[in-house]
Amino acid sequence: MSANPLDCPRPAVKGPVIPGLMEAFWDYERALMEDDLPALDALFAPGPDTLRGDANGLLVGHDAISGFRGSRGGAPKRRIVATEVRALGAEHAAIVAVTELLGGGRGQQTQVWVRNGGIWQVAVAHVAISPPAFDRRIWRAVGDPLVPATGAGLLDGQTVAVKDLYAVAGQRIGAGSPAYLAQAAPEATAAAAVAALLDAGASVKGLAATDEFAYSLAGTNTHYGTPPNPKAPFRISGGSSSGSASAVSLGHAGIGLGTDTGGSIRVPAAYQGLWGIRTTHGAVSRDGLVPLAPSFDTVGWMARTPRLLAAVGEVLLPSAEDEPAVFSGLRTVPGLLELADDDVASAIRAALDGWGTEMPVEETSPIDPDLHRAWLKAFQVIQGREAWAGLGEWKGHGEWVGRHWDDLAPDVAGRFRTASALTDGQEAAARGLGAQARRTIRALVGDGILVVPSAASVAPLARDSAAGGGAIERQRERTLMLTCLAGLAGLPAVNVPLETEDGLPCGVSLVGAAGSDAALLSHALRLGGG
Amino acid sequence: MSANPLDCPRPAVKGPVIPGLMEAFWDYERALMEDDLPALDALFAPGPDTLRGDANGLLVGHDAISGFRGSRGGAPKRRIVATEVRALGAEHAAIVAVTELLGGGRGQQTQVWVRNGGIWQVAVAHVAISPPAFDRRIWRAVGDPLVPATGAGLLDGQTVAVKDLYAVAGQRIGAGSPAYLAQAAPEATAAAAVAALLDAGASVKGLAATDEFAYSLAGTNTHYGTPPNPKAPFRISGGSSSGSASAVSLGHAGIGLGTDTGGSIRVPAAYQGLWGIRTTHGAVSRDGLVPLAPSFDTVGWMARTPRLLAAVGEVLLPSAEDEPAVFSGLRTVPGLLELADDDVASAIRAALDGWGTEMPVEETSPIDPDLHRAWLKAFQVIQGREAWAGLGEWKGHGEWVGRHWDDLAPDVAGRFRTASALTDGQEAAARGLGAQARRTIRALVGDGILVVPSAASVAPLARDSAAGGGAIERQRERTLMLTCLAGLAGLPAVNVPLETEDGLPCGVSLVGAAGSDAALLSHALRLGGG
Structure with a gap:
């Protein structure tokens, strides 16, 4: 030739x-x-x-x-x-x-x-x-299966896209960073959540892309590329559980295992029209998972049906000793829906109109907008501090990042740079405000379901996301104001996929009380007609 | 939905x-x-x-x-x-x-x-x-990389499709059989050839499809499907190193590592327009490789350029202590070209016309057609006997196959069934005739290069191959008569890709003396304009 x-x-x-x-x-x-x-x-x-x-x-x-x-x-x-x-x-x-x-x-x-x-x-x-051997925007390794099931049960025949932050026996953890991957050794044993899925009959399809160290909500990993969003072509995937979301959306895997610190399940699920859950903080073991900010990190997953979403919950969530919670009603916070773009807010209002015929919908007291912005800031300070300097056994990424600035994507490096400059005093103030936020948010939820947009917008166009600028930054901040609520309060949230009038995916989060994960999943199953 | x-x-x-x-x-x-x-x-x-x-x-x-x-x-x-x-x-x-x-x-x-x-x-x-996560007709597992290089050298940055007969650390060997895979344990260390490639800077891209136990030349694995042949759509890939060949042809990997017992490199290389080498029997270590018939099994590989084909030779072949062999000329065996279809024979004659301007082309004495058929039969008896009952340390597939008849594809089961019925007497007679063939073929090659069609035809249409019948069977037998010569004699053979007038890939094998592998690769490099 x-x-x-x-x-x-x-x-x-x-x-x-x-x-x-x-x-x-x-x-x-x-x-x-x-x-x-x-x-x-x-x-x-x-x-x-x-x-x-x-x-x-x-x-x-x-x-x-x-x-x-x-x-x-x-x-x-x-x-x-x-x-x-x-x-x-x-x-x-x-x-x-x-x-x-x-x-x-x-x-x-x-x-x-x-x-x-x-x-x-x-x-x-x-x-x-001809397509490449596989799409490296989505996967780092993939097999048929990559790792076979170790048991049989509720998830027989199901496949899992494992976010590249979880240990998989025989595989290295890449955490979305080629430099981190290069120095990683193969893992001896699987992370607790991965092992539980394998024991229940699922197999590991592959290792799925993540934003670098999961420190983004966009999915636009500069090293591997942005995973495609098949429900919204030319738009970003959402992250940081981006590969898991795209793998599920494309039918490459049934279950997308990810994490959610400040929205990393809810945002890609909303952008790609998937069901997704962020679990109660601490409810599912994080053993064998690279942390970002342990105060907020949770295990989460996505699926194309609420039935499969709930089945994974039966495997991963602690078994309920009591009767499952019954929610008193749906609750909306004045002003929260207005943080979302009109098309998203309309889709959520339409969904609420439907749900309202089945159970009461009441308004809570509002959150003062300035306080809300301070909560987000507190969330970001605590997250940044733990990402850089760690918490307890977790020693943080700071030591490694400090030797690898040039290996990081500019946006992620910028976040770590900011995090590195945080002081003990800033952290203490943030933790004080965070504790107050946690109490307030938990009181708003009460024994009901708080209805919160999963993201402030539909998935931004990839070219707008790449260009950045004020509008994209403000949109991102509005999304973070919405997602940080469950993060700060350590509460479970299920994304219910909706569609805008233009046919683009968006989503609404149902936030329940701590430990109500299984009940939320049951509720989602009813909503989804499952 | x-x-x-x-x-x-x-x-x-x-x-x-x-x-x-x-x-x-x-x-x-x-x-x-x-x-x-x-x-x-x-x-x-x-x-x-x-x-x-x-x-x-x-x-x-x-x-x-x-x-x-x-x-x-x-x-x-x-x-x-x-x-x-x-x-x-x-x-x-x-x-x-x-x-x-x-x-x-x-x-x-x-x-x-x-x-x-x-x-x-x-x-x-x-x-x-949208394509699937990966093409399971080609790959069983694939990564970026699946296994990283362990050293640096001549193959820096190259990727290898490893036929699923070779041990790869941390991975199970499937040998083209889901039932065999299901009972396989992960390998602790890499096969010798895989380890040498990794040490030379190449990484393992993935585990590539093979015909079941490599006991076929078609590539039509009924469990995983026939890998695509991008150079000849709707036609079979050739086998048994089928996945390695398609992976290279599609650009998924640079190097297709395979094996050649009775044509399993030469046939897919010819069908897909690739350069390929079957090495001198015993020249490259087979440690960590599932055998078929140790008397004939050899390590081989394919590439899209003769340069890369030769570079892999520098890594895997024993280093030459003497000056590399210089070939006296090209040799053709009367009647051998006539075993190929007209379109293939014409392409080879045209190539010979060109090469004949550079070095002498002489005719050897003919092989008696009845004797040639007897040689093929002897090859098949020895191959079948060793595939079933083993040889030396290799205990054969018979014990396992005897417990898994229903798990095998009908064509492969049929071959094992025939093999299981072979007697000691038949084996002894075949080994006698095989030794005689070996001497005769080695004498024909002498210090020259024997020119033999790599396969009797272009890749058959997949639907004709599936339908079977007399014409396909006779074509397969003519191919086997051509490929068994290097097999019986334990000689190295390089496939030079050619094209028929219709633009379909075919190939001619250059068969050299035992140990002339490196010289054959150098010769191929000159022919390929490299």
Whole structure:
């Protein structure tokens, strides 16, 4: 195969000879291989109706297609090994080309061409190539299974995507950081939660991506890439349990095992339309899990059905000695829904309208907005302090991070930099405020279910997330104000997936009293029609 | 999501209203979900010009498309979440539909419709869906890496697909058999060849599929499926080092580590257009490898370039103490080329014409055809006897197979059944004839390079291979007559990839004297322009 695919012999055209068409086809191929953006733009039909789709999703309109091209840095190198041409009346034609990728594998490119003012342009394009061995944005290792079940039970035949923070026997923990992975030794035994799932009949499908040290809610790991969000193409996955969420959303695994410190289950579940639970702080063993902030870290998981979500709860949660809790009603906090974007708030209001016919919905007293912001700040200080300097047996990431600043993604490094500067005095003040918040939030929940948006928005567009800026920062802060409540109070929260009017996933969290996890799961099962 | 995707609400159509078009689209969707083959056939335009492509390849003509549908057993269940319609003149239209798979993930279906006699039919279709986590036809487990390098050297940054017969530390050996895998324990240490590659800087990408116990040349493992052959869509991969070959062909890994007893490197390399080497019997350690027939088993590997093929040789082959061998010339055996199909023989003759300008080509004395058939029979008896009852330290598969007949694929079980009935007398006679063959073949090779087709044909169509029958059997026997020569003589053979006039991969083996492996690799490097 030639180093320059454009030097390869052209395959015989199968189909009619249409004046100018194959010349335009080969102009396009040249422009694609040379990433000649103006030429590519000129060869696609202008206007809002032009279509281009690939494995990442369907782009509609010349502008969207042009924007995509400008940001991807060129197409995979390939040569054309077959061309089938079909005339579609006088002014249109289809060309189906088989491509051979210089990196291995094949592809197919289907194009509908239109003659505009005598010039052939692409009106519709569909591009497909052989996928890689696996998607490293989602997985670090994957098998059939990677680790077999050790027992039989409630989870027979189920598969688990294990967030790359949990110990899996024979595998190293990467924690979303290639540098951390490079110095990790294989684990001798499985984390407690992983072992319990294996004992119940599930197998480990693979090790799933996480934001670096789980210190983000976006899923935009710069080392491995952002996992795809199949329910919301071109949008971020949500994190930090990002790989587990995408694996479940894509059907690669049934159960997405993750963690939730400040929203790392609830946010990806909401962004991807999954059921998810963050458990009561301390209710499920964290043995064999790399901590972030032990005061808030919890085990959590996601699934595509509330039935499977609840089944995992039966395996991982402590068995209830008493009757399961019965909730007195749903509770909303004035002003909380308003932290969410209108489309998300509308979806939640519609859900509440439905649920309200089954059980009472009451308003709690409000949380003072300034106090609420102070709570979030306290959460972030405690989280940062423990992430850097540890707590009790956990010695923190500070010592390691201090030797690896350049190995970290800028956003995560920035958080650790801030954390490293926190003082004992700041921590003490935050812990005081945090304890007060915990009492207040627990009182708001009482014996009911607090209804809180799981995230302030639908999944942001990946390009907006990458560009950053004030709007994205404010959206992130509103999400954190919502998610930190269960974090500060150590309470369980189940994400119920909803849809906006535009058909995008969003979610609402049902927050219950400490230890009400199983009851919340039962409630979710009823809501989900399971 | 509804259990019956046809009950889901239909998305708003974006684009013009074209009389009858969307009705036909939804008729098609119903027929697809119900696998209503007559309706699907009627909704595709008749004749040889209709196109349908997906990840497996491009089908041309209504008959080919209909045949494919009849054999696949229905499409994955899905619902339609978006439809974009574009008019292409008066009699054609394009519909791009976004699909949401009930099993998770998304897809895109691009269709060009044509109005024939007032009826809308599909003229061109391109279907794509989210791929699975990984292709279990190729891999059993795969990672980034699955096992990191232990050293640095000539293979820095290279990745290896390890045939699932080799020990990899922490992983079980499956040998292409789910039942064998189920009772396997994780290996404590890596096989010698795997350890040497890791020490030289390569990492293990994953565990690659093999025919069950490597007892086949087809690659059609009934438990895991036949790995795809990207250079020859709809054709078999070749085996038994099938997963390693497909992984290299697709660019999933650079090096495909396999074994060759009676052609298990040469055949998949020829079918998939790869460079491959079967080493001199005993030259590379087989420690940590599940044997088939120790008298013939050899370590081998494949690559997409002769340079990488040779680099692996520098790592795995014993270092030459003398000057590397210089070959006196190329040798052909009268009648051997005629065992290959005409297209393959023509490709080899064309290659020989080119090579003949660089070094002498001479004809050896012929092999009597009856004797040649007897040699093959002797090879099969020795192979079968050792596969069943072992040799020396190797105790054979017989004891295990005898307890697992029902777990084996019918073709492999049939071979073991035949092997189990072989007598001491048959084995003794075969070993006598085998020794004679070995002397004769080694004399034919002498200090030259024997030129032998790597397989008698291009990769058979998967459907022909599955149907079996006399023609396929005779083709397989002709391939075995070619490959058994190096097997019986214990000689090294390098597959040089060639192409038939139709553009399909085939291959020719360069067979050298015992121990000439490195010299053969150097020669291949020169031939390949490396």
